[in-house]
Amino acid sequence: MKIKAFFVALSGLIILTLCSGGVPKQQTEAVQAVQQKIVELEPKEVPDSKSISVTAIGDVLLHSSIYYDASTKTGYDFDPMFQDVKPYLDRTTLTVANQESIMGGEALGVSTYPNFNSPDEIGDTLKDVGVDVVTMANNHTLDKGETGVKHATAQYEKIGMAYTGAYANKEDSEKLTIEDTAEGISVAFLSYTYGTNGIPVPQGKDYLVNLIDKQKIKYDINHAKQQADAVIVSLHFGVEYEDDPNEEQKDLAQFVADQGATAVLGCHPHVLQPVEWLRGKEGNKTLVIYSLGNFIAAQEETDRRIGAAFQFDIVKDGKTVTAKEPRMLLTYLSFSDWQHYRVQPMYQLPEMKSAYEAKKKHMAKLAPDLSFIEKDTSS
Template structure:
């Protein structure tokens, strides 16, 4: 009788739990331990980035940016974790607002990005030190005032050492960011934390360290030659350094035009997704192709049941956008497809240029 009761209890537990219980043999004596395995369903999330935010005149005069981003808001908000390259530093009204060559942007650009779904800004770029140490520190304080995470420029060595690790749908993501330079403006002596500069050995070391702590390591790279539609050899070599170190995703910017997507293999057989340049997302530049940008996106899945490869990154895509000046004289970001007849390139050209493996939303 005891044996029957125990068996019924086990059946009840199976019916009330999502645990997978190994079947009980017919000759169960009550002495053996039943083996229980836990089934954790896969987790999924999307991650993406938009390119350069450069507030030329008159963009820095806008009281808010809701109208400028309204037509792409849904596409931006559809991504679970979204980065932006905030290239013009938002030091705010401690200086006059200005565009090229020494930018200073209003603090509320951060709120404008936040309101359309941006979750983190990369601020390692060639304009990080446009207004010197004072401007960099003020910009970071303004970014912090909106509770916006940032990466690539820091207020101290302690701030720099604080790892940028986010958890989305049980998936941990680590972020790093670097720039090739700062337009000849030197970093103040002893304050290298102010901006993270590209150094292959440093990048390799930091990516390896980050990868040990996270499911996905993301690197934001300010690199390449301006206005060139293809990555140069330095970009390709650096991308391979990151791939060999175990980096999973590279989002590139600085050329102000779109460059291709590629899938690299690291020295350990790992895959690294590379968007070499995301172009300008929101700017007043007037050179060819500089009014074309877009939204890069990938899907990350975590399956703890797969002990060999628990993390899968797939479905790289790119949603082309364009900057237009409307009848009111206001600069706006819109889907490229809606204005391609007015632009130098078509939506299909962008998809093909970025790489044939991509698909538009």
């Protein structure tokens, strides 16, 4: 009714203008007032843009020499090993890590390859350096059986660390791992593994570890999209020590992109594999890193000592949520005589310059927009 009244008033003013040969000042002001009213009646909608930042690190795989190096009179202290990279991990909104050696606690006996078991202190260290979520679905999840999984999940709950991919019971497995941020963006984390090194999943207890199954992944992603703005999927897949993804990895990553996931984080090869953007069947863009490599593990080969803190933004414009600005801090695990372990920013190590430049080129070959962090963030 107000818009209709405007046109009646405006028509009258135009007729007066044509008949009189001029527009009185009062009439000009009236037209401007009516025009101003129309602007107020039809405001433009401006999308509500929000963003958060995410960091992902690869395998936290603790071998015997790492335990020995971290041992104290009262337990274990892994904190010094991560201090050089802590500033890069705790500055982003969310940080996720692949805790590959199950945190079954000392009561089960701390152990190394081939059946790993880590003490509770590694959880405390990850919490201290800024990790918010751990992925637990990997080939070592069942190294200490159901008891190990139950202890790990209970300990994560005790220290306030979110986890995904392995659960103590069915009820727990049916709850989505969703992180709600102060910026108003919620992120769901999902995690799956190709297998458990031949250790059978106990009958009727599939909840102990999420195995890769396309129908389950499809259901879980669709379910997560109904409750969270973004969905990050961790996949434990690929061939160990291969620098590039195989066709099976590419196929599964594309399948996940087709379901509308925001990002895919790969683990298992123990070496870095490239970053790539995939286009989903609905036109969405999904950010993929095929392998995050080792973050800390006692493996001597150079490629197995190079890891990454992979970072990207999640931007929400209205109802559209996308990953943007992929960037990476390449890391190097320094040690000598199987002791003095330190995860360090690789760009700070002059002796690694050649390997550093080669790895940068390799990681960006499928994603030219990938940038590399080469500055101190501690201040």
